[in-house]
Each structure stands twice: as C-alpha cells, then as structure tokens.
Amino acid sequence: MASPVGGWVPVHCLLEFSEFQLPYKLNRPTVMKFLAVHPGCLMYSKIYLRLEPLGLELVAAAARQSGHDVRLIDLQADQWADYFRIVDQWQPDAIAFSCNYLANVPEILDLAAATKAKFPNCFIFVGGHSASFIAQEILEHSGGSIDVC
Numbered sequence: 001m002a003s004p005v006g007g008w009v010p011v012h013c014l015l016e017f018s019e020f021q022l023p024y025k026l027n028r029p030t031v032m033k034f035l036a037v038h039p040g041c042l043m044y045s046k047i048y049l050r051l052e053p054l055g056l057e058l059v060a061a062a063a064r065q066s067g068h069d070v071r072l073i074d075l076q077a078d079q080w081a082d083y084f085r086i087v088d089q090w091q092p093d094a095i096a097f098s099c100n101y102l103a104n105v106p107e108i109l110d111l112a113a114a115t116k117a118k119f120p121n122c123f124i125f126v127g128g129h130s131a132s133f134i135a136q137e138i139l140e141h142s143g144g145s146i147d148v149c
C-alpha cells in the first residue's frame with residue numbers, strides 16, 4: 001500500500017494503526033471506531049451482480065479481533081444516505097473502502113472527498129487488489145481525501 005508521501009505501508013500495519021510508517025504522528029485512540037465500506041454496484045449501475053463482500057469482511061473481522069469497534073456497510077444493498085447517517089452519527093475514526101473492481105474507483109473517490117470535507121480528521125484508506133494496481137493514481141485523484149491506498 002502506498003502512502004501519499006511515497007513509500008510503502010505493509011498491509012498488516014493497517015490493522016495496527018499505531019505502526020503506520022508515516023512521517024507524521026496519527027495521534028489516534030488505541031481502540032478506534034472503524035467503518036468498513038464496500039462500494040455500490042459497478043459504475044453506479046444497478047445492473048451487475050451484488051456479491052457478498054468477503055474480502056472486506058475478512059479485513060473487518062481482523063480489525064475487530066485487534067480490539068477495534070467495527071461496523072461494516074455494503075453499498076450494494078444500502079444507500080449513500082445510510083452511509084452518511086452512520087458517518088454523521090457514529091463519527092468513525094477510520095474508514096476503509098474495499099476496491100476490487102476498477103469500476104468502483106469513481107464512487108470511492110466521491111465518497112472519500114465528501115467524507116473528508118466534513119470530517120477532516122477521519123483517517124480514510126482504500127485496499128483490495130484494484131486499489132493496489134493503481135494506488136498512486138488513486139491518491140493523486142483523491143486530492144488528499146484518501147490518506148493511504
């Protein structure tokens with residue numbers, strides 16, 4: 001995973017947030033409110049399959065095992081309004097987007113930008129193999145709204 005300032009962050013470190021190899025201090029609580037988000041159907045459409053987000057569930061389970069307070073929302077089934085209700089009311093410390101399809105990138109960028117504009121201290125990151133393919137490009141397009149990809 002790439003950090004916005006270059007260099008690579010081992011994926012296992014994502015679950016041990018205090019160990020990020022970032023050049024600035026995160027100053028996060030030990031137990032974080034961690035929201036795992038699967039984007040909606042491909043390219044904002046309703047025509048593709050809706051698949052259980054197995055990969056993100058594994059990530060969420062690992063974060064929960066590490067002691068974090070974890071919630072997961074699947075936008076293939078829920079709406080943006082549901083996402084923003086959770087973000088507004090629960091105010092997560094960290095939000096993780098799953099990106100296994102390049103076609104989900106525009107939605108992730110839009111959600112990250114809208115979230116960061118409202119909650120600049122929320123730590124936003126993206127994982128999954130499609131994110132790994134184009135990590136640097138996602139960070140550049142996010143204009144700072146995504147912290148790590």
Ligand code: B12
Binds near residue numbers: 049050051098129
């Ligand atoms: C199985 C599979 C399918 C199954 C899905 C079954 C199901 N119930 O999920 C079926 C056959 C239905 C399918 C359909 C399609 N697929 Co498919 N599929 C796969 C395949 C082979 C495995 C995916 C999988 O389940 N992995 C296992 C889970 C547990 O792992 P994971 O999701 O990758 O998650 C792990 C990591 O990615 C990571 N991770 C995930 N999220 C996050 C988030 C964070 C924050 C972090 C840190 C880490 C992280 O950690 C997880 C745990 O290790 C992949 C190729 C591959 N080898 O991965 C292609 C793949 C994902 N599919 C692909 C495509 C193109 C499609 C279709 C669009 C094909 C089509 N033209 O219709 C459709 C779209 C379906 C849809 N979403 O609408 C492409 C995506 C290409 C791209 N880069 O955009 C892939 C990569 C294959 C390829 N090389 O072309 N697919």
